Amino acid sequence: MLRRALYRQVKVSAPASTANLGPGFDVFGLAIDAYSDEVELVLEDDKSDSYSDSSSSSIPSIDSLTIEVHGSSMNAEHIPEAAEYNSAGLALLSMMKAYNIRDRIRVRVNKGIPAGYGLGSSAASAVAAVKALDVMYDLGLDDVTLLRHAAQGEIASAGTVHYDNVAASLLGGFVIVRQEPLYTVKVEPPEDLLLCVATPKVDVPKGKTGVARSVLPEKIMLRQMVSNVANASMLVAGFLMKDTRLIADAMMRDVVVEPARMHIIPAYASVKKAALDAGALAVTISGAGPSILIVVDANDNVKDVVDAVDTAYSREGIECYVKVCKIAGGVSVLECR
Amino acid sequence: MLRRALYRQVKVSAPASTANLGPGFDVFGLAIDAYSDEVELVLEDDKSDSYSDSSSSSIPSIDSLTIEVHGSSMNAEHIPEAAEYNSAGLALLSMMKAYNIRDRIRVRVNKGIPAGYGLGSSAASAVAAVKALDVMYDLGLDDVTLLRHAAQGEIASAGTVHYDNVAASLLGGFVIVRQEPLYTVKVEPPEDLLLCVATPKVDVPKGKTGVARSVLPEKIMLRQMVSNVANASMLVAGFLMKDTRLIADAMMRDVVVEPARMHIIPAYASVKKAALDAGALAVTISGAGPSILIVVDANDNVKDVVDAVDTAYSREGIECYVKVCKIAGGVSVLECR
Numbered sequence: 001m002l003r004r005a006l007y008r009q010v011k012v013s014a015p016a017s018t019a020n021l022g023p024g025f026d027v028f029g030l031a032i033d034a035y036s037d038e039v040e041l042v043l044e045d046d047k048s049d050s051y052s053d054s055s056s057s058s059i060p061s062i063d064s065l066t067i068e069v070h071g072s073s074m075n076a077e078h079i080p081e082a083a084e085y086n087s088a089g090l091a092l093l094s095m096m097k098a099y100n101i102r103d104r105i106r107v108r109v110n111k112g113i114p115a116g117y118g119l120g121s122s123a124a125s126a127v128a129a130v131k132a133l134d135v136m137y138d139l140g141l142d143d144v145t146l147l148r149h150a151a152q153g154e155i156a157s158a159g160t161v162h163y164d165n166v167a168a169s170l171l172g173g174f175v176i177v178r179q180e181p182l183y184t185v186k187v188e189p190p191e192d193l194l195l196c197v198a199t200p201k202v203d204v205p206k207g208k209t210g211v212a213r214s215v216l217p218e219k220i221m222l223r224q225m226v227s228n229v230a231n232a233s234m235l236v237a238g239f240l241m242k243d244t245r246l247i248a249d250a251m252m253r254d255v256v257v258e259p260a261r262m263h264i265i266p267a268y269a270s271v272k273k274a275a276l277d278a279g280a281l282a283v284t285i286s287g288a289g290p291s292i293l294i295v296v297d298a299n300d301n302v303k304d305v306v307d308a309v310d311t312a313y314s315r316e317g318i319e320c321y322v323k324v325c326k327i328a329g330g331v332s333v334l335e336c337r
Numbered sequence: 338m339l340r341r342a343l344y345r346q347v348k349v350s351a352p353a354s355t356a357n358l359g360p361g362f363d364v365f366g367l368a369i370d371a372y373s374d375e376v377e378l379v380l381e382d383d384k385s386d387s388y389s390d391s392s393s394s395s396i397p398s399i400d401s402l403t404i405e406v407h408g409s410s411m412n413a414e415h416i417p418e419a420a421e422y423n424s425a426g427l428a429l430l431s432m433m434k435a436y437n438i439r440d441r442i443r444v445r446v447n448k449g450i451p452a453g454y455g456l457g458s459s460a461a462s463a464v465a466a467v468k469a470l471d472v473m474y475d476l477g478l479d480d481v482t483l484l485r486h487a488a489q490g491e492i493a494s495a496g497t498v499h500y501d502n503v504a505a506s507l508l509g510g511f512v513i514v515r516q517e518p519l520y521t522v523k524v525e526p527p528e529d530l531l532l533c534v535a536t537p538k539v540d541v542p543k544g545k546t547g548v549a550r551s552v553l554p555e556k557i558m559l560r561q562m563v564s565n566v567a568n569a570s571m572l573v574a575g576f577l578m579k580d581t582r583l584i585a586d587a588m589m590r591d592v593v594v595e596p597a598r599m600h601i602i603p604a605y606a607s608v609k610k611a612a613l614d615a616g617a618l619a620v621t622i623s624g625a626g627p628s629i630l631i632v633v634d635a636n637d638n639v640k641d642v643v644d645a646v647d648t649a650y651s652r653e654g655i656e657c658y659v660k661v662c663k664i665a666g667g668v669s670v671l672e673c674r
Contacts, residue, residue: 024566025566027570217559219556220559221555221557222556222593225565225566227517229364230364231515232570236570236574237522237524241522241577
């Protein structure tokens, strides 16, 4: 049965996110209110009223979607508008095939999130897109189903399906994701958890996530696993017990991914040292980088940390954006018409 | 300065424990009320009143301790009474050296916990011993310090210092342990968490823990770490959110230790299948085995599970003890005189 749209136009916003948080590689995601993407779906020619029309009965394909990328966030101009290379496009196609949606849809992606900087940009676009389609066709899909489709979008940017950023962007807060079988647990973070993301204005190569994955060891020592399991467990306990110090302490103790990746993150060692010297509670790589996630103490001088980070990048000749932020809620519907 | 005893006789009890809980190898411990050990310290000749006595000023050594092992728990008769091979002895010596305790002490260990069966027997004796000494000399040591000394006792049975069983036995409840730097987080488990430990009456070789460690891979795939981090995180969230189903589900998903060890655990596959078929929520190896830990649903027919486990062992010609139990509190002081 062909699906009929309930609305002709739906606009949805999804927050940026940071993944890994140190020991939780490919497992932890955290939604942050530093940036967000908006996706607006507009029905181009509503064929759901005229079932006889031949074009509407064609299999949903890349031709069903016209994608426009707007916005002036870093790197937005390099985001492909071809549906098969665009995270929102891939996610929407996956869903349209699953639910037999054959209308032509215009997709306006308004980028607020720097693209390719480890802040879940592609995930946010995909999440906003699948939520918009869910609302537009009144599908009432559950979170895990939305997650599965949104994660298809990650193939466009990362080459593989992974769920940490999409889960955080969809659900908000702190999210634990298990991939096989897919399952998520969302936890409300401590209210006073204050963060800072620093994004260096450097060129990010196409396929950056692939590079960031290629530097990881394929095999690790069993004792490294024990260490990361312990600290990931401490971090989860910290979120549930609303203990920011415990979260920050555990975040700093990844013995697998940070040591392997830090040399590909511009100015990482010096920015980390500067932030900690200025009183930051924790510093880690945001997702695959090059952005850096910093936990700051709300009672301390946040400005000191921001200034120190700024100065550290400058000293290495790198311009940067530093944003103080808090935990974000998940995806939200802005408008349905 | 020589320490003077506050009491001449102190008796302490410490519960059995189960470690690992699937994905939390060397990280998770859980105190269980299935069994417990009692340790009584008795001052043999109180030299703390006569500082001039030469024997009291000798360095604390194995000669300071006379250890007697009583009790009829499985394997109790094989526990060495020489202080340097006894977990309570090693733990006490570590503490006596650290706090300059030079009295001669008689140590009566009353074993209630099957020894060498993966139920934290050596840990419980060590924990009870250090707590008793702490009380006897009014040292007022904090948990981490007691933990460090108690863990020295594990060298007697396992050959290495590890903290999962000692932490659970000391603190009670569910405990997350990070070894380096040493830190513990204790979580109160859901009140309705009902467990079952099945202990097969098989010969356990000396150095069993060493064997159980030797079958583990030295290196693992990175993706195995990701899976275990995810499920350990789910398990921690389950304990904190009091969600028994989540705990049980995560407990079953260890992809590293159980697959490597199950072939050395007598009748493991058939007992696991029998328990699950009878309605158990989860089955895993208790510590280094051969005991098996089973999570049962308090609302279901626990007797069915116990009978099924019993029958499965019998079919393989193995006698077993099956104990239904709940989570235990930590170490407790029974008597000071």
